[in-house]
Amino acid sequence: MKKMALSVVLAALVAFSLSAADKVVLTWWTWTLPTQEDFVVLKKGFEAKYPNIELQPSVNQMDDYKTKLKVEFSSGTGPDIMSMQPGSMIDQFKPYLLDLTAPAKATLDKLEPAIVAEAKLRSGGDAVRMAPLGASSTMFVYYNATYFKKAGITKVPSTTAELLDAAAKLKKTYPDKVPFTLGLKDSWFNGDVFGIFADQVEKGLLEKADLGTVKFTDAKFVKALGNLKGLVDKGLVDKNSVGVAVYEDSIGLLMDGKAAMHVNGGWNVANLSSTKVKNDAGKLYSDRREGRATVDDVFSAFPLPNFNGGSPVVLGGIDIGIAINKNAAKDPAKLDAALKLMDYMLAGDGQKFETGRAGAGLIPSIKGAKMNLTPFVDKESADGANAIVTATNTMMAGPRGVTNPAVFTQLGVAVQNVVNGKDIATELKAIQDVYDKQM
Amino acid sequence: MFRSLSLGGKAVIQLILVLLGVLYLVPLINVVYRSFLGAGASNYVYLFTSGFPILRMILNSFLVSVLQVAVILAVASPAAFAFSKMKFPGRDAIYLAIVLTMSISMLCFITPLFQTLKALGWMNTYVAMVLPAATFWTPVAILILKNYFDSLGRELLEATQMEGGGFFTAWWKVYLPISRPATVNVIVFAFINSWNDYLNPLLFSRTDDMKTLPMAVVALSNSIYGARPEVVAACLVIMALPSVGVYLLLQDYLGDGMTAGSVKG
C-alpha cells in the first residue's frame, strides 16, 4: 500500500516537473493589491492567453514585504516581477531593477506620457524602473447631484466663486443640511489638505519644501494657508470641521443625505455608483450606497477648485508600479514572459479587470483611460468618474506627503490650528522647526 | 448617618440615584437603540453578511482572551504561591520588581516589542496578541492571588509535606483549589480586560483577519467597508455583550477583584 502511494506521488511529481519544464514560470510578488481573489481571475486569464507561461503570484503584508525582498536580493535571488511603491521602497531596491525604457517601450507608449514621466522621476530620474500599474489622487468634491439639481445649480463648480455660489444655493434650498463638509480631524488627511493648498499656489511647492529648496516660512505658504483661512472666514469651511473625521463623520454626512458636498480622495469613486446595478457577487458596487437615506440619489464628483485662482490641481501619483528583476531578465524567455505580463496588466485584459474597477480605486494609466462605467449608470456619475480619471492622469501637481513623517504630522497640526484662528506665521515656523530639528 | 433616615431623606436619596441612573442608562440604551435604527435587526444581518470579517474578529477576540487568561493563570498562580508560601533567596526583591512594573503601560515598550516580535516572526500572530499583553497583566494577577494565599497560612503546606507531598502537590492539589474565589476574580477581570483591550490589537495586529473586536469598530468606520453608524452601533453591542454579561452574571463573586482589576485602568 505504502509503496503504491509513494509511486503515485512520484509519478505526479515527475508529471508536474515535466509540464513545468515546458513552461516559463514567472513569480510576481506584491503587497495588498492585486488581492488573492484578484489573482485567481488574473492568473486564469493570463495563462489562458499565454499557455506556456505559469504565473506564481505571492501577496504579502507591507511589513514583511520589504524585509522579504531585502533578504532575497542580498542572497542574489528575488522574484522575477515585483510591485514597487514610489519613495523609500523603490529608492532602496532600484539597483536590482531593470530599466524598462527600451524593452517595454511598446507598452509604455500606450500609457499617459505624464504618468510615465512620473514613473521615471520616481525611479531615480535616469531610467524607468517601474511601470505604473495604477495611480490615485486627491482631492475631489463628492456631491449629491440630486440636491444640486433641486437647488438649481446647473454648472459643476470649478472656481471659488462658483463653489461659494453653489453652497449658498444649497443652504437656501436645504436649510437643515450642511452644504459643504471637509473633515479636518485626522492627521493623515490634514497633511494632504496642507499640500493641496500649497500646490494650488504653485505646482510642486510642497515637494520643493520637502527637498529643502523652499522654506516652509516662505510667502507662498503664507498665501496657501491664507487661502484656507479665507474659506473659513467666508463660511465655506466650518470651524467645526476640526471635530469632524473624514471617515465616518464627513463621508457619512454626505451618504446619509445630511450634507451636499464632501471632500475626499479619488479612491472613493465607487461611491458614485448607482444602486440600480449590482456586481458579479450580486452586491452593490459600494457598501456605502446601501441602506442610506440617499439610496435613490445620484452622486458625482469634481476636482477641488483652485482657491488661489487658476486651474485645479490634484496630489498623488503612482500607487503601485510593476518592476522586473535585472537578474531574471538575463534569461530571454523570462524577460519575454515578464514583458507580456506587464502589457497584460497595463494595457490588456488585466488592466480592464484590475484598474478602472470601481472597488479597487486604482486609476488606469493607459492613454484615454476610462473607468469601467458599468456601475455609473447616470450621466452625472459617469462624468464624475471620468473627471477623477482625467484629473489623476493630467492635473497632478506633486506627490502626497513629505519624506519626514513628523513634518507631515505637523502640516496637519498647522491646518487645524489655522482653521481654529491661530497665527499663520507661527504655524509655518513650527513646521520649519520640526523640519530642521530632525528628531 | 442613614439608619435613622426620615422618609423625606430617603426620597431625596432615591431621587438622586434615579437621576444619576438616567444619566448612565441613556447613553448605554442609546447605543442599543441606534443599532436598530433604520433597517432594524437587519443592521446586525448586514454586519455579518457584508463581507466584513466580523465572525473571524469575534473568534479572534475569544481566542485571544481565553489564551491570555490561560497564560496569566498558569504563570501567576504558581508564582503567587511561591511568593506567599515559600522561602528562597531574592524572593522579596523579585516580588517588589514585579509589583513595581505593574503600573507601566505596555505602550512604553512599543519599539522593543516590535523588534522582538519581528525578530521571532511573531508579528500579526496569536502569539503576539497573547504573550506581551498577558505578561503586562500578570503582576495584577500575582498581587490578587498572593494576597489570597497570604490569608491561608502555611499549615496546609506543612500538612502536605508530612503526608509526603512536594511543593507542586501542595500548590496544585491544595492551594489552587482553595483559592478558587481569588482565581475566579483573576479569570473574570483578565478576560474583561483582554476582551476590551484596544492597545493590544492596535500594536500587534496588522491585517483585518487578525484584529479583535475593539479594532473592528475602528476598521468598520475607517475602511472601504464604510459601515453606516447603525451598523457600527450593532458591532458595539455585540462587543459589549460578553464583558458586561460576564460581569453581571458573576458580580456577586467579585469582591476584591473589582478594585484590584481597576489597578490597570
Add this chain to the structure above:
Amino acid sequence: MATTRAPAGAFQVLRRKEVLWGYGFLAPILVLMGLFVVYGLYFVVKISFFKWDGVDPETMVFRGFRNYVLLFSDTNFLMAVLNAVIFLVVTVSVQMFAGLMVALLLRPKLFGHRFFKALFYIPVALSTTVIATTFAAFYEPNFGVLNSVLTSDFGKTLGVSGLAHSWLGDPSTALGAVIVANIFQWMGAQMIFYIAGLTTISDEVFEAAQIDGAGFWPTLTQVVWPSLWPTHTTVIILGMVGAIKTFDIVWLLTQGGPGNATQFPATMLYQSVAQNFQAGYGASISVVMILLCIGLSAVQISFNNRKREA
C-alpha cells in the same frame, strides 16, 4: 565533609528543594518578564540615546542626551505634561467626590440599590472603544446629540443654544470633553473603592455623630472623610498612574488634537514612534513615563506597607 552535618541533612534537602521549587514556580513569569520587560527596559534606555527611525537597526546614530534636551524643550511635551496634570486633578477630584457620594447613597440599601451599583459599574466593564464611539457621536458638531439638544427649541428657551460648537475640535473644550468621557467610564471603579472603604466605618459611628447633633455635611467632613484616607490614597495614586498612562480614550476621541491641545505623554509617545518614526525620541518619552510610574508605585507600596504595620 557533608557527613559531619548529617543530622541536619533532611532539613537541608528540604531547604534546597524549596529553593529549587521556588525558582521553578517563578520560571515562567521570569522568562516572560525577561523577554518583554527587562529586555524592553534595556532597549528603550539604550535607543533613547540614539536617533533612529525604529525600522532598520543599521541606521541608528548615537546622539547622547540630545533626545532628552529636545524633549524637555519641546512645548508639545510640556503641554502634554500640563494636560496630564489637569486631567489628573479634575478626574481625581470629581471621581473622589462622585465615587464617595454614590457609595454613600447606596449604603442605606434603598430600592434598586443593586441595580444602580451594577449600572454605574457597567462602563468600567465596557471597552474604551464603546465609550469613545458613544461620546464621539454625542459630541459630533453637526448632528450630534449634545449640539442638537442645545440648538433645539428647548435649548433656545434656556438660552444655551450659543454653546453649541465643535466640542472635540475646539482647543478650549476638547480636553474637558475627553475628561468627561473618562470620568463617565471610571466613576464606577471609585464607587467600588469607597463602598469597600465605607464598610470599615460602622453605623454606630454615623449615629454617634448624629446624636451629637451633627448634620450631613459635618458628619461627612469630620467623621467619614478623615477615616477614608487609605481609600483616598489608593484613588489618588491610581489616578496619577492613570493620567500618565492615559492613551486609548484620547487617541480614539481626538488623537491628541486639535493641533496638540489634547496631547498626553502616552499619545505623544505613540505618535512619535508609530506615526512619525522617531523611535529614539519616543524612547526618551518612554523612559520618563516609566520612571514616573515606578516612582508612584513605590510610594503606593510603601504606603500600603505602613498601613499594614499600623
